[in-house]
Amino acid sequence: MKEIILFIYPQKSSFINSDIEFLSKKYNVKTQDLLWNKASILPLNLITQFFFLIRNIQSSKVIVISFAGYFSLLPVLFGKLLRKKTLLILNGTDCVLFPEYNYGSLRKPLLLFFVKKSQQYATKLLPVDASLIEQVHTFDETIFIKNQGFKAHFPKLKTPIKVIPNGFDTDFWTYNTQFIKRKEFITVVSASKKSTAIFKGIDLIVNVAKQFPNKIFTIVGLSEEVQQEFKVGKNVIFYSFVKKEVLKQFYQEHQFYLQLSVNEGFGCALSEAMLCGCIPIVSNAGALPNVIGKTGFIIEKRGVDIVKKMIEKILFLTEEERIEKGIKARFQIENNFSISNREKLLLQEIES
Known part of the structure; x- marks a missing residue:
């Protein structure tokens, strides 16, 4: 019998599907497809997720979460309470704030709270690039908040960090030098x-x-x-x-x-x-x-x-x-x- 992993995400994407695919080779990966981009159904989603965790967390080896958001806080709290490892993959929007473009999960107070506490209580943070930890923005001179990354926004954060970059299928995405790029x-x-x-x-x-x-x-x-x-x-x-x-x-x-x-x-x-x-x-x-x-x-x-x-x-x-x-x-x-x-x-x- 394969050990169970819970994989939590806001919505499917190519890189999330890729992670699930290779994890499924060794583990029984249990997921839950919910729409987290509608505020009107947020309470219902949290209730649904609560019972999903109640049913599955005891038998799971670890909880993997992609992105920090409304959907990540309950899993890390359950993990902390029941001493289950929670690995929080950080991908970008959960680490930056660009109010000039209305961009970044940290721009909304309630969402900011969920993101901050998720990062605080997770067992380990797995950003896909070091720039998500801390960076100084210089590209757009109109940007007011120059210091970006979760360490800049949450300077007291003590959660362990390990950068694990995204990975790509080098056999599918190919370059034929004999093919003329027109x-x-x-x-x-x-x-x-x-x-x-x-x-x-x-x-x-x-x-x-x-x-x-x-x-x-x-x-x-x-x-x-x-x-x-x-x-x-x-x-x-x-x-x-x-x-x-x-x-x-x-x-x-x-x-x-x-x-x-x-x-x-x-x-x-x-x-x-x-x-x-x-x-x-x-x-x-x-x-x-x-x-x-x-x-x-x-x-x-x-x-x-x-x-x-x-x-x-x-x-x-x-x-x-x-x-x-x-x-x-x-x-x-x-x-x-x-x-x-x-x-x-x-x-x-x-x-x-």
Whole structure:
């Protein structure tokens, strides 16, 4: 019989599915699918979660929680009460506060309380990048709160910390150097609100695209309502949603990946694109410089003219230089952020 692990999350995503998949090889992973993004059903969700924990926590080895939020406090309290290990994976929004963009879980007082207490009472915190612990924001000069990360917001926090980066399927996301990349720039975000899209740098990309009318800019992941908020030329192509296999083809067709976010806890789409040979162009924000390492290009400050000048420089790269940089981008993710590495590190924490 496999030992039981409880896995708690706000909603399914590709990286959460990935964690569940490799944990299921060794453990019986029990999950609970609830919608945590609606305040009206929060009390009902907490009651439902309470009885889920009552039924399952005694027989479980450990509780793994992805993100801190309304859904994380009861599991860590149950774990503390019953001496069950609780591993809290921190991914980004649960560690930062950017009121200028209405972004970050810490901007709402009640949610702030749940996040703080979850981090305080967890057995161990597992941020996906060191920038989530503490960072100084310099990319957007309009940002008032420069010190970010959970240590900056909760300086008295004493919970043990271990950075475990995200991991990616290097066998699925592939780069064929014989395949000619015919299109230029691609960006993948998940945004159903205009404010989120702007936080992710879509306004920058759209305005930069106007300066390069002969270059194609592909943007994937905006809802159709948000797409209507941006006035774009014929060289900007929107896709609301594409399947995983189609997204891989998009990456393989495009030369450069743009990620101009005000902050990123990691950069999952960026990493997938790099595995497919996309040369990264990223903002100097959050985890992005750590993810790309010495490959690609970093935009130091937020501004259309700054991005334009960088792209003008990049477009002078020869075909040989582009292929070489694409190979280096893939090696960066393959060598540092493979799914096997994340599996090994997370299993070590569970079994220690």
